[in-house]
Ligand SMILES: Nc1ncnc2c1ncn2[C@@H]1O[C@H](COP(=O)(O)OP(=O)(O)OP(=O)(O)O)[C@@H](O)[C@H]1O
């Protein structure tokens with residue numbers, strides 16, 4: 001079985017240890033300090049939270065993922081579902097059912113697993129005023145057993161029309177829940193900054209920041225090489241380094257690349273350089289549809305800018321060298337194209353550099369000679 005896991009939360013033997021981060025996060029949780037967990041996409045924010053809480057048996061995890069919420073109703077339902085899912089692990093409680101009675105809940109049973117789940121009447125629309133009530137419910141839950149409350153992809157709260165009111169309500173409760181550790185995880189830095197570092201925001205400086213960056217190559221490389229060798233494949237450090245370069249050191253993408261290399265090899269193989277094009281082609285074939293969809297959203301100028309970033313890198317896209325290289329005549333047009341590409345979530349800007357969110361898309365543009 002392919003030992004490389006990606007596109008999902010990893011823990012236990014699939015989690016490459018990050019002792020310093022784990023220790024800090026556990027300490028903050030144990031002292032009920034609220035945490036802002038920041039990092040780029042697929043660096044391991046969610047996995048870190050899971051791993052840390054698994055190491056704290058006194059706590060249980062209330063995990064609320066608010067990715068792509070669009071309305072306050074979505075937001076409230078995500079909270080309720082998270083509470084239900086947490087309670088399900090300890091046996092669905094009558095009390096919870098009663099406290100949600102006004103939302104006309106119904107209990108259904110999964111035909112495969114037999115596990116109960118709660119669904120709410122879709123015609124009931126939850127309004128911003130409801131958030132405080134749900135925060136009180138979280139406080140009640142915490143009295144039963146200590147809970148770590150995680151709001152994942154927290155930046156998406158800014159999608160709400162009523163974002164300011166929703167944040168104010170959340171904050172008004174969070175600040176009095178002094179015994180509950182809250183973790184706010186998010187990946188779109190400037191949006192998380194808007195929430196936590198803007199003086200007008202209700203959450204201004206309300207949490208200590210932990211930055212989840214790349215995994216150190218030496219440690220992660222050893223971790224990955226052990227997985228290869230368990231399947232009787234050998235891979236050298238320099239070759240793995242090349243794979244790290246292509247995957248831009250993003251842990252999820254490095255694992256994906258290793259997974260493809262695994263699929264393209266067999267027991268007893270001594271993996272050599274040829275694996276790079278082979279594994280890349282495998283990744284491309286699996287992701288082709290996504291690349292084509294991304295391209296279909298671009299104008300000619302945006303595409304030229306994107307190809308320029310793939311070929312020349314994203315450190316100085318407003319330099320004359322870059323502009324001449326793309327054939328776009330005006331720096332203002334490049335700027336506009338860059339902003340659009342950020343909006344489309346094709347690239348992101350970090351430390352003054354524009355980078356591809358998906359490094360394999362970048363490799364594909366070069367491979368296809370765009
Ligand atoms: N500590 C780790 N050890 C090994 N692999 C890891 C580790 N952390 C992350 N990964 C890899 O990254 C992938 C994504 O991890 P995770 O979902 O935790 O990241 P994330 O930062 O929450 O991502 P997203 O921004 O998409 O929510 C995992 O499936 C795994 O391949």
Ligand SMILES: [Mg+2]
Nearest residue numbers: 045046047152
């Ligand atoms: Mg995540």
